[in-house]
Amino acid sequence: MAWMCSGKTNDELVNNLVKGQIISAPQVISAMRAVDRAHFTKCDPYADSPQGIGFGATISAPHMHGYALEELQQFLQPGMCALDVGSGSGYLTACMAKMVGSSGYVVGVEHISELAEQSRAALQAHYPEWIDSRRVEIVTGDGRKGYINEAPYDCIHVGAASPVKPVELLAQLMAPGRMFVPVGSGIQYIVVYDKDARGNITEEMLMGVRYVPLTDAPAYNSG
Numbered sequence: 001m002a003w004m005c006s007g008k009t010n011d012e013l014v015n016n017l018v019k020g021q022i023i024s025a026p027q028v029i030s031a032m033r034a035v036d037r038a039h040f041t042k043c044d045p046y047a048d049s050p051q052g053i054g055f056g057a058t059i060s061a062p063h064m065h066g067y068a069l070e071e072l073q074q075f076l077q078p079g080m081c082a083l084d085v086g087s088g089s090g091y092l093t094a095c096m097a098k099m100v101g102s103s104g105y106v107v108g109v110e111h112i113s114e115l116a117e118q119s120r121a122a123l124q125a126h127y128p129e130w131i132d133s134r135r136v137e138i139v140t141g142d143g144r145k146g147y148i149n150e151a152p153y154d155c156i157h158v159g160a161a162s163p164v165k166p167v168e169l170l171a172q173l174m175a176p177g178r179m180f181v182p183v184g185s186g187i188q189y190i191v192v193y194d195k196d197a198r199g200n201i202t203e204e205m206l207m208g209v210r211y212v213p214l215t216d217a218p219a220y221n222s223g
């Protein structure tokens, strides 16, 4: 009952995600407590639903962020390296940065340059040491191609739907590594891809979802 998880404060929202059995891993709970959603979206930050963040984009619902962090938490241990494709508000990127700690690295790739700038500004304002130490970075670009400069990654989160199996991103996954990605056009499913130590990939369909698709950068993009 994910839609029941709304709160009046960030702590209340996190408590409700725990009660609703969306999140349970201590590292996930503490990351979602440490990163206040209100730093990344002004409108109804603690409602358990997607909210508009400008430029035609949305911040995903808290329960989807919770599911993603739970699925990826083994690959967001201190010192690990992660990629967040379609980083939008930067909220989930920040949670991932909290989890990987000061010796880890997370890069968000967002194709709307204004949104990338907005999320960078939010991170700089509220978690300046993460930006200054390059624990977290937001780059403007086509996330369908990943971010080869820092590949491979222990885990990859994709915040918009890939119409087909994202082979280019899978190539940037470490062995072992894990990817959380909505796949499909029309009917979409969250697919978790696991790459084992020998590079063999298996996949598991978790649940039906409705995400915006990964697209070409919009014409009004200034960057």
Ligand code: SAH
Binding pocket: 057, 058, 059, 060, 085, 086, 087, 088, 089, 090, 091, 092, 109, 110, 111, 112, 115, 141, 142, 143, 144, 159, 160, 212, 213, 214, 215, 216, 217
């Ligand atoms: N996970 C983010 C955003 C989810 S919305 C959050 O919760 O805040 C999906 C995001 O993917 C949007 O910001 C959209 O601009 C971005 N996006 C769509 N196609 C993309 C592409 N090809 N490359 C990079 N970002 C993309």
